[in-house]
Amino acid sequence: MPRDRSPTRIQKRNRATIIEAALDVFSQHGFRGATVDQIATAAGLSKPNLLYYFPSKEAIFTELLSELLDTWLAPLREIDPQGEPLDEILAYVTRKLQMSQDMPRESRLFANEIVQGAPRMIDALSTDLRALVDETETIFAAWMDAGRIARVHPRHLLFSIWSLTQHYADFEVQVQALMTPEDPFAEAGAFLDTLYRRMLTPTTSPAILGDA
Amino acid sequence: MPRDRSPTRIQKRNRATIIEAALDVFSQHGFRGATVDQIATAAGLSKPNLLYYFPSKEAIFTELLSELLDTWLAPLREIDPQGEPLDEILAYVTRKLQMSQDMPRESRLFANEIVQGAPRMIDALSTDLRALVDETETIFAAWMDAGRIARVHPRHLLFSIWSLTQHYADFEVQVQALMTPEDPFAEAGAFLDTLYRRMLTPTTSPAILGDA
DNA sequence: GTCTATACGCTGATAGAC
């Protein structure tokens, strides 16, 4: 294994190629459904050659997951507690929908893993993601307490954003099968914007009352 | 194969047992990830004995899918075009959420299949489900035209209901990992009721104006 | 670093005794 000093250019490039190919294959078939041969073929390598760069199928998957998790959760970290609440949430929804459009394979990779019980992610979920979600919930709750957005269960609000945006990537074939020529993502953007505006626009304004 | 005249009681019972076991295994691992041996063990049968009742793994899966699809889509058929629009939609949301709670394996079975490109379902999606969705869209659109619910993209409204309700079954491990002791389904019910009330309650009342 | 060859367990499916 080329793990001594610093990896050469070729090593870096090959590892990156493999990871890219693995994303393709794992996101389409899940871990058990994917084969090393498929990944090797997609990467333009022979099977033994691929296993020269990664010790096992499991190792490829683990590496892939850990590389993607940060990227995947980045939009959540960008929510600014100091920003205008509705704008922040709508911007987050937009970013998430954009990711579904630009990175559907990543979305489906996580979807596959979680639907099947997340055996290789449950730790990350319970620690890293859990902490991030707790923070976000605090932000949402503070905005609601201040009356700047309408009150709903903050954690389920977050779940709803994930669910609604990732749906267009994870269930893409279904969406495509049920929509004639239209562009699902453009329509979804408008739909979700309306949805969250109507759900979150405060009906009364305790914040203004409090400020007065 | 016991397919001559009418199946005996034992045959019926065994086939039912196999289908039940197959639901367990397929919903957890997907088609490729599941093994005949796992299904046989779960059904309390030997592998050859299981293959006496079904000719192949593929046949079990196909049978399972076709048995479930009707059940799964039943709530959608229950929407009454003559009913009170908001009530009908809220009742549909409730039924779908209840199904996620009572039949999470069925939900995950479909989720697995669709995320992986629905190779064994794409026909049903494009024909049966497509027709049903077109009907439902017509109903929703009529309600909006009459001003009895607020206007949103009717097809995406339906997608949103599927997405939000099935999320609690399909991503159950994630939801569990991110919620301490609470009952997700009870909270989700209240959350979704609020969401759809706020999104769909008409702000102006063209229907009343029209009636006057 | 990359290849051919291969070990070897697992998987879907069948044969044939009972």
Next chain:
DNA sequence: GTCTATCAGCGTATAGAC
């Protein structure tokens, strides 16, 4: 109807030549 035995093929992974 159910079992044991078995097969061919696929799957992960390794050995060793180049």
